[in-house]
Amino acid sequence: MPHLDFTLPHWAYWIGLILFPLVAASLARRPRAKERRYTLGLGYFILVTGGILGLHRLYLKNLIGLVYIPVFICILYANAQSQDARSVVSDMDNLVRQSERTLEREGDRARTAEADLPALRQKLAEAEAGAEEGSFALRRAERDVRRAEQRLEQGRERIAEAEAALETARPAAAGALETLNFWGNFAKYAFWLLLAGVVIDAVLLPRIVSRANANLPPERELSEAELKLKALEEAERKDDADHVSRGWTGWIDRLSLFCGEFVSYWAVIAVIVYYFEVMSRYVFGSPTNWAHEAMYLMFGMQYLIAGSYAMLTESHVRVDVFYAPMSKRRKAVVDLLTSVFFFIFAGTLLVTSWIFAFDAIAVPSGNSLISDWARGEIGVSEVVASWNLAQWTDPNIRWGEISFNEWEVPLWPMKWVMVLGGLLLVLQGISKFAQDIRALTGRA
Numbered sequence: 001m002p003h004l005d006f007t008l009p010h011w012a013y014w015i016g017l018i019l020f021p022l023v024a025a026s027l028a029r030r031p032r033a034k035e036r037r038y039t040l041g042l043g044y045f046i047l048v049t050g051g052i053l054g055l056h057r058l059y060l061k062n063l064i065g066l067v068y069i070p071v072f073i074c075i076l077y078a079n080a081q082s083q084d085a086r087s088v089v090s091d092m093d094n095l096v097r098q099s100e101r102t103l104e105r106e107g108d109r110a111r112t113a114e115a116d117l118p119a120l121r122q123k124l125a126e127a128e129a130g131a132e133e134g135s136f137a138l139r140r141a142e143r144d145v146r147r148a149e150q151r152l153e154q155g156r157e158r159i160a161e162a163e164a165a166l167e168t169a170r171p172a173a174a175g176a177l178e179t180l181n182f183w184g185n186f187a188k189y190a191f192w193l194l195l196a197g198v199v200i201d202a203v204l205l206p207r208i209v210s211r212a213n214a215n216l217p218p219e220r221e222l223s224e225a226e227l228k229l230k231a232l233e234e235a236e237r238k239d240d241a242d243h244v245s246r247g248w249t250g251w252i253d254r255l256s257l258f259c260g261e262f263v264s265y266w267a268v269i270a271v272i273v274y275y276f277e278v279m280s281r282y283v284f285g286s287p288t289n290w291a292h293e294a295m296y297l298m299f300g301m302q303y304l305i306a307g308s309y310a311m312l313t314e315s316h317v318r319v320d321v322f323y324a325p326m327s328k329r330r331k332a333v334v335d336l337l338t339s340v341f342f343f344i345f346a347g348t349l350l351v352t353s354w355i356f357a358f359d360a361i362a363v364p365s366g367n368s369l370i371s372d373w374a375r376g377e378i379g380v381s382e383v384v385a386s387w388n389l390a391q392w393t394d395p396n397i398r399w400g401e402i403s404f405n406e407w408e409v410p411l412w413p414m415k416w417v418m419v420l421g422g423l424l425l426v427l428q429g430i431s432k433f434a435q436d437i438r439a440l441t442g443r444a
Contacts, residue, residue, distance in 0.1 A: 004286040010409055013294055017301075021265040035219060038212045043205050049275065051198035052191075052283075056205065060212040068197065071190050075283060078187035083285075085180035092173035095165055102162040110155030113148045120145045191283070243312050249431040253312055256428050260309020263302040270295050290407040297414055304421030308428035332439035335432065342429050350422035357419050360412035361400040368399045 038060055047056040054068025124141040201208070240261075244253040277291035310316050323334060362374035369383045369391060378386075391397060400412040 004280045004284045006280075007288070007407065008290050008294065013409065014413060016269065017266065017298065020269055021262045024265040024268060025261065036216065038209050038216075040206060040209050043209050044202070047198065047202060047205060049272070051201065052194040054197075056201060057208070060208055061215075062208060062212065068194060071194055075187050075190045075194075078183045078190065079282060079285060082180055082183040082187065085176045085183060088176035089173055089180055092169045092176060095169040096173060099162040099165045099169065102158055103166075106155040106158045106162070110152055110159065113152040113155065117145070117148045117152065120148050240313060243314075245431065245435050247434075249434050252427045252431040256308035256312045256424060256431075259424060260306050260312070263305045266298055266302050269298065289405065290409070293403060293405050293407055293409065297409070297411075301414055301417040301421075304418055305424065307421055308424035311425065311428045311432065328439050332436040335436045336440070339429065339433055339436075343426070346422060346425045346429055350419065350426055353415070353418035353422045357412065357415040359401075360415040363401040363412075368397050371398075371400050374400070 043056055043059065046059050050056070052068065053072055054065030057063075057065030057068075120141070124138075124145050126141075240257055244250050244257065273291050273295055277288055281287040323331065326334065358374055361371055364371060364375065369378065369386055372378045373380065373383050398408075399410055401415070402408045402410050
């Protein structure tokens, strides 16, 4: 199987987090077609992302897409067999190396002990003839002979064990290597077969989409009961824009609304990245060193930025057994009394996040001018005078704190997102406080 050795560049990660929500939001705001139609653009998108699974044909209700699935399952099975065989080959090769080292080491020791043994026995015989029983010379000669015999016996045992292990390991390694090559070739040819199908479908896709649109049945008109049910659902549905207040607080509410919608599209990025990780790991045998870290950092930032949106739309989990039945005026009184705890939390989050963010930039992990300035080693004027394009493009320059993973992504942007999240939360708290005062004074 071919391998995927792709590592996401840091700049592509951060730019993707900014550009993807903007593009997705613009596409989501497009007017929807009045009648259902298959689109060629979406068909090609599914072809590129899930073509080896036949998802593009399944999207078009074409049952030929089911042919892709058994071949894909065969690839997964072959890769699993290859992984098992690779483990056996690795274990057997390791056993062969250890056995060969044992034969070399113990063979030298056994030959040395066997060569020294006659002289040591002669020395023992002389000691027994000329020395008194229990004397130091006699005990030493007996000990030398005993040790030499033990080394010789142990060496022969280890040599026998190593030879037996080699007799078992070498055929097992050869058999596992043959199995590995077989399943590797099986998966490779199956993959090329799927790829050939994807290439053919890429050429035929416009015709397939036209045929699928031509075969679409006419849309069924809704019954009177269904129309009433739909109208009732639309009446009960509350859009996010309905939470925006009037006056100057409306600007804060719209900011929270925009930020919440912006980071919501990051969930789509997670689906794409984890799909790539699964395909890369289980189909191509090339697990990434960046997908998991990139996504949990992204979800952490999403959680921080979406806090003000959740507060605006009242999406936070809370126990409101006593709060829900209250009138609007009494709710405003309770909110005003409990807002002190909110501002303590939000203010602490903002201040500590500011400290964390500055500390992250000040970490001397590279020769960045910003890091030197954050540590107080240079002034702002020197930063401006010394700034050049290399501060952005040189891979040897690190701006502050980086991760300990092989990907080494900078962590300081996430720390500044903590500041942004805390600031948005404080602003939304101010908006809520002002609206509660309006409700209390009857101006809401």
